[in-house]
Every structure is written in C-alpha cells, then in structure tokens.
Amino acid sequence: MAQSELNRLKWDAIDVLLVSGDAYVDHPTFGVPLLGRWLVAHGFRIGIIAQPRWDRPDDILRLGRPRLCAGITSGSLDSMLAHYTAFRKQRSDDAYTPGGLAGQRPNRAVIVYSNLVRQAFPGLPLVLGGIEASMRRVSHYDFWTDALRHSILLDSKADLLAYGMAEQSLLEAVQRLDQAAPGQHPADALAGISGTVRCATARTPIPAATVPLPAHEAIRQDPFQLVTATLAIEAQIHRGGPVLTQQDGIRTLVIEPPADPLDQTVLDRLYELPFTRLPHPSYQQPVPALEPVRFTVTTHRGCAGGCTFCALALHQGRRIQSRSVPGILREVRDMHRLTGWNGILNNVGGPTANFWGARCTAPTSSCRRTSCLWPAPCPHFKTDQVGLAALLRKLAALPGMRQVRSASGIRTDAALREPAYLDALLRDFVGGQLTVAPEHRSPRVLDLMRKPSFEGFEEFVRCFEAAGKRSGREQYIVPYLMSAFPGCTDRDMRELAAWFRQRGWKPRQVQCFIPTPGTVATAMYWSGKAPDGTPIHVARSDAERLRQHGLLIDSPAPPSRGTVNRRRRSAP
C-alpha cells in the first residue's frame, strides 16, 4: 500500500496495481487481497490502493506506474448497493471501511476508478473485476436510476472485464501482458481468455461460432428481451460455451465462456496462502466486516440452488467446488499462530452451508435445468452431509479448539434428506439460532424465485422441533423472508404474515426485494414478465413496496422470537 513497503520488499516497481472500494483487509474472503496474494504466489509484484480519494489521482500515483496493468473493483459489494437501501435512501454506514464510515468510495466506483487510473497512467491496460463488474457485464437494469445501462466495460472504457471468481482469468491476462511483444496492443494480447468480456475490435474480431444475445437497443425497446439475455448468461455460466456476443450500437461485446473451476489442490493452496487475517496496519479503526469472518473457513464455492434473485448463480455459478478435508484442517490448524485466535471457529461453510461435497453425478454434461433443486431435486444431485458432519467433528477435535460453528444458511430440502447431518448440526454446531431461507409462502412467488415449496419448510420446522426435544436444547429458527418480489401481491404478503402470526413468530429478517443488476429476478422486475413471458404483478412504487414490507414487519404477534439483526442480501 505504501512506497516504504515496496522498499522493504526490495521492489523497484509493481507489476499490477489493484484498486478497490473496500479497505485492505488481508483475509481470503476479501477479493482483492485474495487475488493479490494469488498473483504474488505466481511471481508478480502487486500493489493495492484501497479506497483512494477520487477527486484527484494522488492516491493512485502513490506506488508509481505499474509495469503491466491495473485491476479495478468496487469491492465486495456493488457500490450502489453499498450506498443505498431498498428504498433508495442513503445508508449511514459501510462495513468495509475502517470505523464503518460511509462515503469512502464513490457511486459507480468501477467507472470512477477507471477514469482515475487512466488519468494517472495514460495507456495502461485496465481489467475490471468483482461483483459490480461481474453483474453488469452486459446490458443491465439499474434500479437506482430506473434505467437500462450499457455494459460497464463500455461505460468504463476498460480493456477487459473478468467475471466470476477471477483467479484464472486475471492470472492469464497478467501473464499474457507480461509476455506480449513490445508495442503489442493490449486488445491483441487479451483476446479469447475464458471468464472475460471484451469489445471486439478490427484486430480481435468476433470468433466464428458465437450466439448473439439480444442487442442493447432491442432490450431498450422490449424489456422482456432482458429476461432472455439474462437466462442465456445464466446458462453460459452453468454449462460453459458457446461464446456469446451482444451488439451495442457499433460495438460488439464478446462474452467468453466461464473459466474452468480451480481444481481441489489449487483451491486448497489458494486459501492457505499466508493471510494475516488483519486489516492493513495503517488503519486506526477496525473494519466491521472483518470481525464476523475473521476466524472462519471457506469450504466450497458455488450454489446449486439457482435462486432467481441471487447474484451468486451468475457470479460463482452452480457447480460446487469443494475443498479437501486435509486442506481445510491445515488452514484451521494454522490459525492458532494468528493474533487474536481464541479457539472459536465462527463459521465453516460457503454460500450454502450443507453443500460442501455436493456434486452432479450425471453421466453427460447436457443439463438444461436452471436449478439442481427446483422444481424438485434432480436425481443426479448428490450431497455429502454426513461427510460434512464428520468434517465438523474433525475440526472440533483439533488441539486448542473450543467451539466450531456452522453459521451459513442451510438448504432445508437438502438437509431433510440426511437427518443424521441435521441432528449433528443442531446438537453440536449451531448456537441458539439456525438461519434458513423459506423466503415466501405463496407457491406462485416461490416458483418465480425457484425456491422449494413452503410445505417442505413446514416439514423442516417439525424435524427441527423434534430434534430440539431430543437434544433438550432451546433453539430457534431464524427464517429469511422477502417482500415485494416480482409476482408478489399484498394478498400474498398477508397470507405469509398470517402463517407467522398463527405460530406466534415475529419475523425480523425480512428483506424488501432489491433489483440488483444482472439477476433473472431483476429482469422480471423491469419487464413485468415471468421467464415464460407471462405478465406478473410488480410492486414498483416505493409506496407499494413499503406497504408489502410493512404487512410482514408490522404484523402484530405474541412473543417475539426472531433476531433483530439487519439483513443485507445479494453479494456473495
């Protein structure tokens, strides 16, 4: 982060500059430090400029001109989501900033930082990454301006956009720039990298066999075309090829198929890089986002659920990549060397806790489903929750371990299939509360979300209560619910509220749907149509959205049994 640190490392310059909207926290759940250490492990010298001032390029200039390129990200969240609530009100805090201060990154950070770097280092190749770039990789609806926007690659005038978990694609881009012939144009060096989006040029034309997405102008004229485009993007990240293209005026975007997942050994090595799990020492105040994740371990990536509102499906994809048991044990065993370790592992998980070890066993890769679990579990989808329970026990048996928690949400439909896992989880690895996400009660809304039926949730509640009686522990379910989802009416919300009232539960974890960029649900919101083209009701005005939200939040109920934490969705 500073020239003095370069001197200490005896680096006369850096190869790559990573610019982030988050504070610099050296922890594997923060994207830029993860990529930084990954590139260093591959022999490159990396500088990180975190939360630079954006009115002048002084901070960007701090480490000098990088030899190869700059990587730019808004940070762990889309900058608009980080700044504004579901009702477009400005947030008063930012968990990714020292002291939780709001306002340390600009709106549309990727575009602003790109301009800043271009001003500081004219001609330097720019590579975009992170959730903001990933989810805005093609034409998308922007809730905060209620308008269709161009791909962020075009708006930022960068050379390349790396979508998803970008280890492979960023590394390949950096290696290609490193090996480029003197004077070679970056566009020539960066063409054809898996997991990237670029603009076709005269030098790097469109590959032969491509599938066109609806053009930007066609989407502007017929919003349902956004649903079509988003479903095609979703299919591409799940199934791989072919290359997609999107016409935007005279420009053509080339969307390469996703990068191959990291193999298990590489994934283990990545998470075992020497992270300090601390914020940069220059910060005077703690970074609030670190504390809950500081002593946690990531066991896998990806989620097979394919929920239409979740950015994960289009960022990490549906294929689950699980780490090995020895790799996870090694990482956790090493935590005792770190400052502040007190023997409590706060979470063992990934996007969905009980999908570690889950895999597709289909003999061919011709799957056309949008979810491995909806409308019913696919017979080829296999979980290994008994193996997961055994892993949790091994972690709990490590020397000096006082407690192991599994705090990520679980898929109730999958958990019901392996009761031994549920028993072990409830007995030993959750505290008083278990997070689950039925999201809604209405079958129509659940179908539009691609969530399992509410009857399944009721069955889960029965099993949970029976397990509680067996263990003699007082435990509560914390259900995540959503209001104002496309297709949801006041009547649906009243019926949902009635169910909770009947049970004496006061739901507190209710998120008003935010149409974040790039999801299928957002395309439904903007177009007012379901993926099959059927018109649906959309609560669009703030008044109606607030009303739907209030029907659940303000529903009177005897004694309160929920949590009072705020809930923020959408970023993996």
Ligand code: SF4
């Ligand atoms: S075949 Fe089944 S398990 Fe495999 S990816 Fe498709 S839906 Fe998922």
